[in-house]
Amino acid sequence: MSVDTHDGHGSEVEDLSADEYGEGHHGATDKQYILIAVILAAMTGLEVTLSYVDVGPIFLPALIILMIAKFVTVVSYFMHLKFDNRIFSMMFYMGLILAVFVYVVALSTFHFFGS
Amino acid sequence: MSDAGTPGATPPEDKTSGHGAPDLGNDPSSPGNALTETIDEIPMGGIPGPGPAPDVDTGAERSGLTDMPEESAERDEHGGHASTTGISNNKLAMWLFLGSECLLFGGLISTYMLYRGRHSGSLGPDQIYDIPFTSVSSFVLLMSSLTMVLAVSSVARGNLRNTKLWLTITALLGATFVGGQVYEFTTFYREGLGFTTSLFSSSFFTLTGFHGVHVTVGIIMLMALVGMISRGRVTGDRAEVVELIGLYWHFVDIVWIVIFTLVYLIPA
Numbered sequence: 001m002s003v004d005t006h007d008g009h010g011s012e013v014e015d016l017s018a019d020e021y022g023e024g025h026h027g028a029t030d031k032q033y034i035l036i037a038v039i040l041a042a043m044t045g046l047e048v049t050l051s052y053v054d055v056g057p058i059f060l061p062a063l064i065i066l067m068i069a070k071f072v073t074v075v076s077y078f079m080h081l082k083f084d085n086r087i088f089s090m091m092f093y094m095g096l097i098l099a100v101f102v103y104v105v106a107l108s109t110f111h112f113f114g115s
Numbered sequence: 116m117s118d119a120g121t122p123g124a125t126p127p128e129d130k131t132s133g134h135g136a137p138d139l140g141n142d143p144s145s146p147g148n149a150l151t152e153t154i155d156e157i158p159m160g161g162i163p164g165p166g167p168a169p170d171v172d173t174g175a176e177r178s179g180l181t182d183m184p185e186e187s188a189e190r191d192e193h194g195g196h197a198s199t200t201g202i203s204n205n206k207l208a209m210w211l212f213l214g215s216e217c218l219l220f221g222g223l224i225s226t227y228m229l230y231r232g233r234h235s236g237s238l239g240p241d242q243i244y245d246i247p248f249t250s251v252s253s254f255v256l257l258m259s260s261l262t263m264v265l266a267v268s269s270v271a272r273g274n275l276r277n278t279k280l281w282l283t284i285t286a287l288l289g290a291t292f293v294g295g296q297v298y299e300f301t302t303f304y305r306e307g308l309g310f311t312t313s314l315f316s317s318s319f320f321t322l323t324g325f326h327g328v329h330v331t332v333g334i335i336m337l338m339a340l341v342g343m344i345s346r347g348r349v350t351g352d353r354a355e356v357v358e359l360i361g362l363y364w365h366f367v368d369i370v371w372i373v374i375f376t377l378v379y380l381i382p383a
Binding site for chain 2: 048064066075078095099107
């Protein structure tokens, strides 16, 4: 480890060797983050491809599954929810589930009782 | 009376359970029982008069009660203030805020889904959207999430120079996304799709506009953060602020993941 750089305002900049920070902030390394980003980009490409290719009845489920997979991947790894305290997961997913439940019910109501 | 500091004595065990909550069971070494034990040992004769206080072991030091103020001032591993739950209050508040934001965007997305068929024939979603352009915008925002997580990773290692670099790149990618959105809105307007043209256009502009405002707020926070780091105000124990802004930025990204699929890719 070497501490050799200053940015001119009194803040120290530490440069650690790759071995020292191999385990990143919450157990993932920078290389793993890049790999996850590549996977997310590939899933986005697949989504766009699906919208141009006629794949029949699996079109909608495939898009929804890809969307959920991307969503969960970002939340779990980029937002560190997979590695963090479970109370954070509860806070977030409770809001999310409540939102999905409320609006699915609302849309269903409009669907069945709307003019 | 106290053997806590006696060499060879059994070291005190971690009296926490679950998420750091103290275990208040019938453990004889628990603070409550230690105090009771101490009261029993106070000699009869009442309270001593004025004068130097006798050196009485109250049991508080042994039980760690006197350390409470110092302990509460400590910070957790991410630099946030430690709380009785053992987790950062700031981070908990941010997650709570993001959970409530799900309700906001859920309402806007639902409104769009409800009204996306309410338009004049030639200015509907299937005619007006430019999927290749929006796909590139989505890719840009997705990559900004990568640069943001690299910034958080850098600050966790104490590398402030790389943190500033990644934060600046994140802000630039965000600005590119917002620029693309402004271009898209301008194009739609020139084609005749204004905010009040139809229920479809109103719900579309409201939904994507709200998201764009969130991205813009995120860019402002990122640039403010870069300025704070440059002035040396985000060091060591305050590094958690980078993670908090990162959480906000990733949330903006996941909202767009949903919007891109439900609004742009699924035909009306």
